[in-house]
Amino acid sequence: MIETLAQRVAEVRARFFPMTLPASVVAHPVDADTLEQIKCIIAPRIFPHDGQLRRFRTPPEREADLQLVRDMYAHRHRERFVLYSPDGEPVGWSYGQMEDYLTFYMHTMGLVPEYRGKGIYTAWLRGLCEYIGALGYERLTSHHQPNNRAVLIGKLKAGWVITGMELDESYGPLVKMAYYTHSDREHGFADVFSMRPPPKRGAQDKRA
Numbered sequence: 001m002i003e004t005l006a007q008r009v010a011e012v013r014a015r016f017f018p019m020t021l022p023a024s025v026v027a028h029p030v031d032a033d034t035l036e037q038i039k040c041i042i043a044p045r046i047f048p049h050d051g052q053l054r055r056f057r058t059p060p061e062r063e064a065d066l067q068l069v070r071d072m073y074a075h076r077h078r079e080r081f082v083l084y085s086p087d088g089e090p091v092g093w094s095y096g097q098m099e100d101y102l103t104f105y106m107h108t109m110g111l112v113p114e115y116r117g118k119g120i121y122t123a124w125l126r127g128l129c130e131y132i133g134a135l136g137y138e139r140l141t142s143h144h145q146p147n148n149r150a151v152l153i154g155k156l157k158a159g160w161v162i163t164g165m166e167l168d169e170s171y172g173p174l175v176k177m178a179y180y181t182h183s184d185r186e187h188g189f190a191d192v193f194s195m196r197p198p199p200k201r202g203a204q205d206k207r208a
């Protein structure tokens with residue numbers, strides 16, 4: 001039997017999901033249509049100011065020109081999850097996709113306000129990063145607006161680091177963050193940026 005990539009991903013996913021989180025919230029993998037339906041229902045409660053921001057969007061007349069690129073992009077490995085309350089109501093979502101051969105890009109995570117501040121994000125980061133690491137990825141990344149304290153602090157506390165800043169034509173200033181699924185890579189991040197003392201100067205060096 002030929003083992004497909006999708007089957008291999010599904011086998012790993014089945015070891016982690018459904019995933020129970022604090023407040024008896026359960027994260028389930030979902031398909032693209034389900035995610036879109038749930039987003040339409042709860043997005044206004046999670047990102048209430050979204051429509052008020054001045055965001056550049058692709059003009060509708062250029063959408064057809066983008067179709068080939070979108071179709072190629074759609075073949076990347078993706079993960080989509082909806083978080084359900086104990087009574088089966090959707091209370092959040094999270095999704096992302098492969099960024100490169102080492103990296104999974106965590107696109108968005110959001111919870112409706114009643115479910116915030118209960119440690120759900122902290123537990124989700126732990127579980128998701130473990131799952132993504134089990135798939136073989138060595139790094140997770142994300143982008144966040146610099147005044148989004150909840151997500152920045154939540155990620156820093158969960159062991160993520162700040163790796164950059166981008167100025168995006170649609171989203172404005174964005175802080176880039178990363179999480180390393182192996183401690184040697186995490187140590188690499190610390191080592192390469194540490195300010196090691198310079199080598200001792202020789203006796204000839206008059207500046208000493």
Ligand SMILES: CC(C)(COP(=O)(O)OP(=O)(O)OC[C@H]1O[C@@H](n2cnc3c(N)ncnc32)[C@H](O)[C@@H]1OP(=O)(O)O)[C@@H](O)C(=O)NCCC(=O)NCCS
Nearest residue numbers: 108109110111116117118119120121122149150151153154
């Ligand atoms: C970001 C978000 C998912 C955090 O979820 P959460 O479940 O409330 O987070 P947690 O309860 O796990 O909190 C994690 C840590 O972040 C910190 N934190 C959470 N909310 C905070 C806030 N509003 N201000 C400052 N720090 C905050 C806390 O210190 C907490 O650590 P502690 O438990 O040691 O005190 C949630 O606020 C949310 O859905 N926001 C709207 C959507 C959004 O902005 N998503 C991110 C963009 S992709």
